[in-house]
Amino acid sequence: MHINKTEHLKFERLRFFLPTPELLLASMAKPVSIEVWNPSGKYRVVSTKPMPGTRWIDLLVQQDCRVEICTQKKTILSVEDIIALIGDKCDGVIGQLTEDWGETLFSALSRAGGRAFSNMAVGYNNVDVNAANKYGVAVGNTPGVLTETTAELAASLSLSAARRIVEADEFMRAGLYDGWLPHLFVGNLLRGQTVGVIGAGRIGSAYARMMVEGFKMNLIYYDLYQATRLEKFVTAYGQFLKASGEQPVTWKRAASMDEVLREADVISLHPILDKTTYHLVNKERLSMMKKEAILINCSRGPVIDEVALVAHLKENPMFRVGLDVFEDEPYMKPGLAEMKNAIVVPHIASASKWTREGMATLAALNVLGKIKGYPVWHDPNKVEPFLNENSLPPAASPSIVNAKALGLPVSKL
Ligand SMILES: NC(=O)C1=CN([C@@H]2O[C@H](COP(=O)(O)OP(=O)(O)OC[C@H]3O[C@@H](n4cnc5c(N)ncnc54)[C@H](O)[C@@H]3O)[C@@H](O)[C@H]2O)C=CC1
Numbered sequence: 001m002h003i004n005k006t007e008h009l010k011f012e013r014l015r016f017f018l019p020t021p022e023l024l025l026a027s028m029a030k031p032v033s034i035e036v037w038n039p040s041g042k043y044r045v046v047s048t049k050p051m052p053g054t055r056w057i058d059l060l061v062q063q064d065c066r067v068e069i070c071t072q073k074k075t076i077l078s079v080e081d082i083i084a085l086i087g088d089k090c091d092g093v094i095g096q097l098t099e100d101w102g103e104t105l106f107s108a109l110s111r112a113g114g115r116a117f118s119n120m121a122v123g124y125n126n127v128d129v130n131a132a133n134k135y136g137v138a139v140g141n142t143p144g145v146l147t148e149t150t151a152e153l154a155a156s157l158s159l160s161a162a163r164r165i166v167e168a169d170e171f172m173r174a175g176l177y178d179g180w181l182p183h184l185f186v187g188n189l190l191r192g193q194t195v196g197v198i199g200a201g202r203i204g205s206a207y208a209r210m211m212v213e214g215f216k217m218n219l220i221y222y223d224l225y226q227a228t229r230l231e232k233f234v235t236a237y238g239q240f241l242k243a244s245g246e247q248p249v250t251w252k253r254a255a256s257m258d259e260v261l262r263e264a265d266v267i268s269l270h271p272i273l274d275k276t277t278y279h280l281v282n283k284e285r286l287s288m289m290k291k292e293a294i295l296i297n298c299s300r301g302p303v304i305d306e307v308a309l310v311a312h313l314k315e316n317p318m319f320r321v322g323l324d325v326f327e328d329e330p331y332m333k334p335g336l337a338e339m340k341n342a343i344v345v346p347h348i349a350s351a352s353k354w355t356r357e358g359m360a361t362l363a364a365l366n367v368l369g370k371i372k373g374y375p376v377w378h379d380p381n382k383v384e385p386f387l388n389e390n391s392l393p394p395a396a397s398p399s400i401v402n403a404k405a406l407g408l409p410v411s412k413l
């Protein structure tokens with residue numbers, strides 16, 4: 001049965017205060033408001049935030065889930081808020097990257113009978129996977145659907161920084177433009193320069209391709225693993241350019257991250273955040289970079305030592321950064337907001353409509369798959385079959401990061 005958007009109206013929709021004992025306790029201080037879909041559903045699935053689109057709700061409701069969405073007007077829910085939402089019977093939770101999913105929440109979910117959790121994000125540094133393993137809770141994430149969208153924002157920040165677009169926009173709006181001048185907002189030409197990528201996984205490789213293909217930049221990258229497909233792409237594109245009588249592009253896999261920092265003109269960070277990448281870019285490494293280099297971060301804030309970055313920006317006015325993420329999100333370290341050579345946006349790299357709706361779908365299907373005892377999809381890099389709105393998704397969880405640790409079966413499809 002496929003439920004379209006208008007048919008949603010057939011489902012009873014309630015907005016009320018959750019009346020479990022836990023919530024009653026928590027609600028003495030702060031009530032948690034929720035929206036309920038399909039109140040008579042057998043499995044109780046909680047989403048800690050309203051998520052874009054309705055397909056994710058349809059898919060859960062079709063499979064006999066009662067869906068409860070927290071509508072509380074508080075951007076970041078505390079552990080206590082989420083415990084109240086979990087209550088004493090909960091089969092699965094869809095959570096957000098701003099939440100601290102550790103021992104306390106996984107034990108609460110387990111006590112409520114739940115064995116399924118999914119972040120609505122590909123990054124899961126907010127999740128203590130060992131704690132989830134301890135309680136037998138599957139942890140889902142949402143790879144693939146946000147790769148191009150995130151890479152496009154990194155590319156947008158690269159261009160905006162190179163051509164000083166934000167500064168120029170502010171200047172214009174302030175009424176300061178009184179005529180063309182040879183020196184007005186002179187920036188950097190990207191063509192023929194070198195783009196450096198740290199972490200050439202899904203997003204890093206997509207960004208590299210955009211910059212190589214779009215702006216004919218040469219590539220240098222650093223990753224723990226060889227990015228074979230990316231190398232093949234740049235080789236083939238270089239041959240195509242040569243055959244067309246143009247300067248070919250080149251690629252190099254650096255032996256160290258420092259090599260990338262020294263050689264590249266634009267450097268974009270795309271690793272996961274873990275203890276090996278915490279403060280990967282620090283004072284010493286910033287000093288290795290070219291004085292007019294551009295640094296982009298669309299990974300996680302703590303990959304850069306932000307205090308060191310602010311000092312570096314102050315000392316090097318021609319050095320520019322484009323940041324989507326911050327060390328103490330949602331805050332910026334003192335001084336950053338005043339820096340003209342910094343472009344800052346509020347963690348919007350995956351914020352295209354298609355991607356955000358797809359992330360919600362993948363997160364819901366991760367939880368649903370575990371509840372229904374489905375296997376885990378065989379390749380989390382190929383999630384397209386789950387995103388086709390015109391067909392039912394495969395009976396599998398698209399991406400469970402601790403599938404191996406929990407011994408979950410893998411789909412043979
Ligand atoms: N700003 C935003 O809105 C978004 C941020 N992200 C962040 O981007 C990260 C990457 O996402 P994907 O590309 O999908 O993941 P991925 O797993 O495909 O790529 C990560 C790459 O980092 C590499 N890596 C790990 N440790 C490293 C180290 N010490 N040095 C160099 N490379 C290292 C891995 O080998 C891998 O190739 C996510 O974990 C998330 O934190 C992802 C989506 C949106």
Ligand SMILES: O=C(O)C(=O)CO
Binds near residue numbers: 120121124146349
């Ligand atoms: O998916 C992620 O990891 C994000 O940061 C938001 O898309």
